[in-house]
Amino acid sequence: MTYIGIDVSKATFVVAYSSAKTGRTKTFKNTVKGVREFIRTISATEHHCVLEATGNYSALLVYLLSEARITVSLENPLKIKNFARAMLSVTKTDEIDARLIALYGERMQPVPYKLRSxxxxxxxxxxxxxxxxxxxxxxxxxxxxxxxxxxxxxxxxxxxxxxxxxxxxxxxxxxxxxxxxxxxxxYKKQMDLLTSIKGIGVTLAAALIVATGGFTYFDNAKQLTRYLGLSPTYQQSGTSVNVKGHINRNGDSNLRSQLYVAAFSSLRYNTECKACFERLRSNGKPGKVAVVAVANKLVRQAFAVVTQGKPYVDGFKSERQ
Known part of the structure; x- marks a missing residue:
């Protein structure tokens, strides 16, 4: 499989057909005609396209590539940026960025993107x-x-x-x-399952469905909490650095705020969330840290009810620990 790096802008996108410095690059217009012209230069069985998630600018390209059955990966720009730093890249042009993205694909082998319905x-x-x-x-x-x-x-x-x-x-x-x-x-079934959880209303349930593509983008709840930016960070190095930092704050900040607000509501009605909060507070954890933990628990409960297809039962404890 040959990885193709694509650097997307509003009007055009630059394609690097390989990561080699002498490799061919070409610029296409970011239009239906331009994308289809690019598609004719590659093969669905031999090529894997990699590009940064640039909002609406990359939407047309991703859609038409997926329609043509060409494997495409849509990566977080922060990953590409950190990869460039690791490669000690100091020069930035559209062609160099496209080659760098192609190299990122070769080294990291990103997972294919699932086109949203x-x-x-x-x-x-x-x-x-x-x-x-x-x-x-x-x-x-x-x-x-x-x-x-x-x-x-x-x-x-x-x-x-x-x-x-x-x-x-x-x-x-x-x-x-x-x-x-x-x-x-x-998504009636998923909405019914999600709103069966005490603390999750219809607005938050709809937001979770949008963020997860109907809970098809993630294999487990841990991946989802990391995507939503609710995972705690931790730094340790030698004897001088040993810091438990804040949450990573990636993903949709609006949805994260909704979960934070829902966590407060769940403290009154959701038995497991209330127990989680009280346990952390009794162990000396700050209130905000405990609330974030409750938000994480809500996400795990949401993932569980949807993937298992069973409504939430308040106070239920799984035999699996």
Whole structure:
């Protein structure tokens, strides 16, 4: 298998057909025509394409490569960046980056990317819009608050801001209802299983389904917690460094915040989560650390009920330890 490195930008993408310095590179337009022109230069049985996850810029390329049955890996840019540091790379151009990505593929042999279903793509777009609407609502409310302390608040400005707040609140409510409706329609069984867990509501359940592709992207709960950025970090070196750091904070910060809030709710109603929190607090752990641990437990419970296809039973203890 020959690994092909691809450096993607908004208008074009550069392809390195090998990692060798003398290897051929070529630039294609990041359009349907350009991608199909590139696909004609490679073989589904001989080539494995590797590229960084660059948001919407790489979406078309990944989709058309997957449709053509060509193996493609979509890697976290941080992995490529750290790999470049390990290779002591000091020069950065699109061609060099493409060759570096090809070399990364040869050395690391990344797993193939699983193309998201249409329903997951739609849900993801709606969640992105919802997140931005909420940010705009917070900003507008803050603006109102900053103007209210002035000696004179212009009535016209106040009316405009209040109308904007009402509009944003309606849009947010409508978008949340659409997300819930779509998730219930496409993933009803998973939604029912997830919401059987005390502490997980329909909004969080839908967010988990989007993040995991219907729980198909991960083999176990540990992989999922690491992806969500809830895994604790640890640094140890010799006798001078022995530090238990913060969580790794990778992945979707919005979903991580939702899990953190859900963890507080679960302390009242979820027997296992409450026991976990109390045990850690009695062992002297800070409150925030204990809450993060509870969020991790919620993720493990969510992964368990969906993969096993059984609703959550509060207080149930598995015989497997």
């Amino acid at each position: 249409d329903s997951i793509l739609i849900l993801k777009q709606k969640r992105t819009v919802l997140r931005q609407l909420k940010k705009q609502l917070v900003a507008t409310r803050n603006l109102k608050g900053s103007l209210e302390v002035l000696p004179s608040f212009d009535p016209e400005c106040k009316k405009t801001i209040e109308k904007t707040i009402v509009f944003l609140e309606k849009q947010i409510k409508a978008m949340e209802e659409k997300i819930t409706s779509l998730a219930q329609g496409e």
